[in-house]
Amino acid sequence: MIRQLHYTSASANGGPSGFRFVSLSPGLDPAVPAQVRPLAVYQPPPGLPARPDEEQLALFPPTLSHTLLHDGSAALCNITYIGRDHTGRYGNFYAHTVQLPPGDPALGGRLPIETWRSPFWARAWDGNATPAEQDRIAPGEAITLERAAAFAERHTDRVAPFLADLHSVLHGPDGGQVVLVEPDVDAAALWIAVACYSLPDAEAHRLTFTTYAHDPTALPHHIVAVASTLGLDHPAARGRRLLIHDTSRPPRDQATVDDEWAGVAALLWAGGRSELFARASRSRADIGITAAHEEGPDSLVDHSGWLSAFALAYGLPAGAAGIRAAARWARAHGADTPRRFRLRLAEAVADHAADTPPLLLLDLCRTLAPEGPGEVRDQLLAACVTLLPGPLDGTDAEQAFVTALIGAESIGADDSGDGEELLTAEAVERLDDFLVETAADRCARAAESAPLPTLLRLLRIVDRLDPGGELTRIGVRPAPIVDAMLIAQAPEDIAAFIRTTRYDGIRRGVLDVLERMLVNAERAEVLGCLRGPAGQHFAAMDIARHPALAAVVDELCQPKSSDGESLEAVQRFKRLSLRLMSTASLDAATSCALALRTVWGTRLLDVREAGAVLYELLDHPELFESVLPLSVRTVVEAPASDERWSAAVRMLEEHRDRLGPNDAFALRLSSAVSAATLSAATRDDAPWLALIELMRQPEPIPQVLRREATGALVERLLDAERLARIGSCDDRILRGLVGRGDVETLIAYRSRATDVLPAMLRERPDVLAWHFRRWNDSQGAQPGSLWEGLRGRLLDEVLRPAARTLSRSARREVLEHLRWSGDDGPDWVRAWELWQTSLGGGRVRRIITGPSKRGEGAADG
Secondary structure, X not given: OOEEEEEEEEOOOOOOXXXXXXXXXXXXXXXXXXXXXXXXXXXXXXXXXXXXXXXXXXXXXXXXXXXXXXXXXXXXXXXXXXXXXXXXXEEXXXXXXXXXXXXXXXXXXXXXXXXXXXXXOOOOOOOXXXXXXXXXXXXXXXXXXXXXXXXHHHOHHHHHHHHHHHHHHHHOOOOOEEEEEOOOHHHHHHHHHHHHXXXXXXXXXXOOEEOOOXXXXXXXXXXXXXXXXXXXXXXXXXXXXXXXXXXXXXXXXXXXXXXXXXXXXXXXXXXXXXXHHHHHHHHHHHXXXXXXXXXXXXXXXXXXXXXXXXXXXXXXXXXXXHHHHHHHHHHHHHHHOOHHHHHHXXXXXXXXXXXXXXXXXXXHHHHOOOOOOOHHHHHHHHHHHHHOOOOOOOHHHHHHHHHHHHHHHOOOOOOOXXXXXXXXXXXXXXXXXXXXXXXXXXXXXXXXXXXXXXHHHHHHHHHHHOOXXXXXXXXXXXXXXXXXXXXXXXXXXXXXXXXXXXXXXXXXXXXXXHHHHHHHXXXXXXXXHHHOHHHHHHHOOOOOOOHXXXXXXXXXXXXXXXXXXXXXXXXXXXHXXXXXXXXXXXXXXXXXXXXXXXXXOOOOOOHHHHHHHHHHOOOOHHHHHHHHHXXXXXXXXXXOOOOOHHHHHHHHHHOHHHOOHHHHHHHHHHHHHHHXXXXXOOOOOHHHHHHHHHHOOOOOOOHHHHHHHHHHHHHHHOOHHHHHHHOOOOHHHHHHHHHHOOHHHHHHHHHHHHHHHHHHHHHOHHXXXXXXXXXXXXXXXXXXXXXXXXXXXXXXXXXXXXXXXXXXXXXXXXXXXXXXXXXXXXXXXXXXXXXXXXXXXXXXXXXXXXXXXXXXXXXXX
């Protein structure tokens, strides 16, 4: 039986009314309603009637969503807007959800999107707390393969970009959502259907979507349809990766879509061959292709190849991209297919040889006919021969060339000699011109643009068949090879080739590039690449002429101690720095920078490591001075609570004369922040005043110290415990804070005051009186300064609301505190009375700034 959940706003007998689950199937996991509840939301599109009548309710789009739950099951939820609830209030909707475990037969083999506008979905509560038992969800008539095909043919220019973005969301590293801006909810459902039919069956059942939502950022779906672009520039939306397809705007140029699966699927939709999607899914099982090929990170690449292979094998057009995809699929899985299917596919690929890369054809010679030369291989060999340029005009020579390339492609990095018997001296001589003019030229082009496996295969072929060549003859530049290695998932493959190639020019060129990148810190990926298996290949090479590379590789290949508390890394850093200075002739700064990146990567040293590095380098003045700025930065960014912080500061203080002006100032400021923070529990304000005075200096303040000092000063001024104890703060701290005129500091003060003061101001008349005086005081700021406007907002937004809640006795206490503000100065009592009656800031300001005599008072404590 289908497990159902019904949710709406309804009355309850003796229980709470409002939105709730009114009907639940027995046996539901208690965690399921909690996961379904956030999905059961509905906000109408803008512009629809707020109080719709029965006819107008049809204008409100229904919503169908498909969501994966934590236990691996899926929630299929249909929401209908029904207007008023049992109390007559508008805004009610009815959410009918079913839980579908993996492989649940309730859909009858249909896709979740095919339940769009199904009669199965309830649109009103029948009053029963338990839903009627049902075992099948009838499909709707609005979504079928034929309807999706007709829709896709009308929007052929949008299909490929839409599917390419979906591929990126499903399998790309950044995830995200495809947001479909489509005011017609039925069109939105058809777009989702096009996506589902294009996917492998298993993946289509895992695709999550919603046909309409007001806020896509609140939902976890792969595809979210919205009625308009309103809200897509909201901060919550800007923090997510949203791939927006607005059907009211011109589509993206299909020529910019670089996605094989999207291209093949779009071609089938545009050609009116949508039935291939269904036939291919059925035939996959018929010819013995396992489901494993449908899963994993390359499932859509594999699926595009299968779709193209299926189309070709049955005489249907697939286009140049489809033929290449089919050939790649056949190379990977062709041996698993029946011979009859392989024959038909080989015939189709051979017929379209001009659209298939020659090396791919060569691979198919082995894949589609593993039992040896035969009719399949002959067909593909004939296709290869038609593509060969140059002086080759004999069948034997052509066959020798193809066979040689097939054999050479299998030669590994160990140069074991496999395939050497395939080539005779005569064959090599006859093929020499072709190798130089054609194969080498392909290597040069591949180094710029070809995928990594193609580049390696071409280089190995030329390396094997023309070992006497040089780098200039091949025309391959080393920089693209290094670039390919740094971005490759398995860089050790290229490193192995560089190690074993007979082309010394290629090897030297690559080593030169790596040496330059290390010394100049051009690419951070270099060290990451050398840390892995690729580094072992370089360690086995003769790289003495590249001293920086040799030193780094030797260090990275040394066994590391497992003792996490040891300072072995510091010794490694010192050893490597000294070696780089002596053997690579690098200056101290460059040596230290490279050694730091090698030993610690991008991580900033902790204070213990920084102190140990300084101690170890005391006998090496040049290196010592090179690491001083880094040590200062470590101390500045480390918490002063670290037990080793003080020791590191003391060592730096001993060598203050060797610090640059900015580093020396940063060290002084860091110590001042620490001293002020440590005095927070006392009434001593001297460290805080010293900190403010230091911050007034013209030297640049590191951002991390600026934030730390600002936060500490604001906390000191608004320390609730201190204010509760003595009712005030040293005026000089606030005056110093205002005197800096720093926007960030003053805004932080206002924000903190708004958070912590209101409750205390209502309870402590003395604290309220103190802040009334201080916020009405210019604190030495110039007219028109930021403090002038800020204190007015503090008085209006923080102090005034608290003052309005004071009892009569509390107001008398405020007046007493204001009277005891001192003999000389403003008449604070009169200022308070005017401010209370809201007679305007001008008269209050004149009282405060003008002379006044009062009868009695004492110095403000």
